Amino acid sequence: ITLTIRPVALMVGLSLAVGSPLAWISSLIYQNYRLAQRNETLTETATDVLTELHTLDAEIEVLKDRAGLPETDSVTEDEVPIPPQGGPATEVPPETLFDLAKEKMPDLAITLNGSVKPALETTLESEAREKAAFPNGKPIAGKAKVSSEFGLRQNPFGGRGYEMHEGIDFKGPVGKPILATADGVVVKAEYASGYGKHVRIDHGYNYETLYAHLSDIEVRIGDRVKRGDVLGALGNTGRSSGPHLHYGVYRNSQAVNPRYYLKLEDEK
Numbered sequence: 001i002t003l004t005i006r007p008v009a010l011m012v013g014l015s016l017a018v019g020s021p022l023a024w025i026s027s028l029i030y031q032n033y034r035l036a037q038r039n040e041t042l043t044e045t046a047t048d049v050l051t052e053l054h055t056l057d058a059e060i061e062v063l064k065d066r067a068g069l070p071e072t073d074s075v076t077e078d079e080v081p082i083p084p085q086g087g088p089a090t091e092v093p094p095e096t097l098f099d100l101a102k103e104k105m106p107d108l109a110i111t112l113n114g115s116v117k118p119a120l121e122t123t124l125e126s127e128a129r130e131k132a133a134f135p136n137g138k139p140i141a142g143k144a145k146v147s148s149e150f151g152l153r154q155n156p157f158g159g160r161g162y163e164m165h166e167g168i169d170f171k172g173p174v175g176k177p178i179l180a181t182a183d184g185v186v187v188k189a190e191y192a193s194g195y196g197k198h199v200r201i202d203h204g205y206n207y208e209t210l211y212a213h214l215s216d217i218e219v220r221i222g223d224r225v226k227r228g229d230v231l232g233a234l235g236n237t238g239r240s241s242g243p244h245l246h247y248g249v250y251r252n253s254q255a256v257n258p259r260y261y262l263k264l265e266d267e268k
Helices: 006-065 094-133
Strands: 145-148 151-154 163-165 168-169 176-179 184-192 196-204 207-217 230-234 244-251 254-256
Touching: 094 196, 151 230, 184 207, 196 230
Parallel strands: none
Antiparallel strands: 145 168, 151 163, 168 244, 176 230, 184 196, 196 207, 207 230, 207 244, 244 254
């Protein structure tokens, strides 16, 4: 028997015999490389998600404090000493990180929507009402000239002695609109010998304001008014030496200087 070797056929056979495993190995290496890249990307994404959740958790605690909710009982790092630790770092699979994120998200959502959000809305509404009730508006339309300050003053009718003036007087023409300086409820709208025609408003939060010597009253007891609403018109009724508005502010039923609350630009 004669053995005939064909070089071309042999080379082709060897190429197929060696090339197929090499191609398969190369394919596996490429797939593993792509899988490693994918795992690295997933790990980075999962880490970012957990970091954001921890940040959100901290922000929720801030909102809870803003809403007046009690602090969450938690153990701080200072309370529990960290024992000596070491050794090689073991990489956490991205699936585990995502599972941790999935476990944390419902708790945060329940805390945010169940207690923090309603309490915060209530707090903000209360603050808005208190701000609206703060008597820092102007009691008289347009520019106003102060004719008498708060405090001790001489008798304005020329008599001897001094008297305590529990407000600020604004000089002006009869009929000039008088405005509420904050939201509130009218508790007086009547005539008295001292203040003449006058309006008193209870703003809540221990604040009241008084508008006296009016020529006309445009509100009634029980009316709810907003800052800037017209209460009446400037006049010269009651114990008055000339047309003006007597404006008083009361805190806890005690007269306080209205200048502490008003930003006045006196007419020159």
